[in-house]
Amino acid sequence: MSEHQPSVAPPAHPESDRIDTTRPHPARVYDWFLGGKDNYPVDEELGRQIAALSPDTKRIARHNRWFMHRAMRRLAGEEGIRQFLDIGSGIPTEPNLHQIVQSTAPDARVVYVDNDPIVLAHAGALLIGTAEGATAYLDADVRQPERILGLAADVLDLDRPVALSLIALLHFVDDGDGDGGEGEGRSEGAYALVKRLMERLAPGSCLVLSQLTGDFDPESVAKGVASYAAGGVTLVPRSHRAISRFFDGLEMVDPGLVPVVDWHPELSVGELPVETQPVPIYGAVARKP
Numbered sequence: 001m002s003e004h005q006p007s008v009a010p011p012a013h014p015e016s017d018r019i020d021t022t023r024p025h026p027a028r029v030y031d032w033f034l035g036g037k038d039n040y041p042v043d044e045e046l047g048r049q050i051a052a053l054s055p056d057t058k059r060i061a062r063h064n065r066w067f068m069h070r071a072m073r074r075l076a077g078e079e080g081i082r083q084f085l086d087i088g089s090g091i092p093t094e095p096n097l098h099q100i101v102q103s104t105a106p107d108a109r110v111v112y113v114d115n116d117p118i119v120l121a122h123a124g125a126l127l128i129g130t131a132e133g134a135t136a137y138l139d140a141d142v143r144q145p146e147r148i149l150g151l152a153a154d155v156l157d158l159d160r161p162v163a164l165s166l167i168a169l170l171h172f173v174d175d176g177d178g179d180g181g182e183g184e185g186r187s188e189g190a191y192a193l194v195k196r197l198m199e200r201l202a203p204g205s206c207l208v209l210s211q212l213t214g215d216f217d218p219e220s221v222a223k224g225v226a227s228y229a230a231g232g233v234t235l236v237p238r239s240h241r242a243i244s245r246f247f248d249g250l251e252m253v254d255p256g257l258v259p260v261v262d263w264h265p266e267l268s269v270g271e272l273p274v275e276t277q278p279v280p281i282y283g284a285v286a287r288k289p
Helices: 025-035 040-054 057-076 097-104 115-120 145-152 190-200 218-230 240-247
Strands: 083-088 110-113 134-139 161-167 206-212 279-285
Touching: 025 040, 025 057, 025 115, 040 057, 040 218, 057 097, 057 279, 083 097, 083 145, 083 240, 097 145, 110 115, 110 145, 110 190, 115 134, 134 145, 145 190, 190 206, 190 240, 206 240, 240 279
Parallel strands: 083 110, 083 161, 110 134, 161 206
Antiparallel strands: 206 279
16 A cells, blocks of 8 residues: 555546547436536436436435435444545535545545546545545446456555445446456456455455335336436346345444435434435445454
């Protein structure tokens, strides 16, 4: 692990040449749901289509974000984690993960990972952390676990516990997906990717995950899947039982796999009052024994 403050390596190509504005990208659509400005007309168009089918979409996105905030407070606080690997980080939205954990543990080290050039263009905002800690950004895809872990090892000590954050990511990876990407050499689905990542992490590491489900409103979720598919984006909602498989061999942190609004609401800071309407996203934190 390098002792210097990491920085972002210059991209191989200018971001303007790499950003595909003809197809929606999940990170940019999510940015639109959260009220951000770092998206394109094609992303807004898909976002509006989905919001028309499910008017609660923006509310759901906020609750997913708030779950991440509460989970990171728990991990940096009670769980004592000081290293964080956030894959599928998305476009920076304050407060971001490093701001949450470094407010509790200034020496926390955070590595963000995403494969969208527009996220790379904003990576400078992801690197403004505490002097005691470290923040870095990797341009990589979740389907490249060996590349991610190899590069992250320059910032994180993989022999010590790491929190692996997969927030609203795996519903964009199907069970048979996983073009391994350059240098990976084999195809893997979502379950195999999570298993490979966790296998390389030290005992005491934690997995924090949120995932879309059709358990509560299958008709609306199915319409959302169809809208994403029309835009060329894979969306895979999973049942409670299917999502539980990601945590095989791990020890669940109380209260287990629950709708994100029900995961430790007492840890909320600045959230709106809990609503009675269901939020079709499950979330959980689990520890590697």
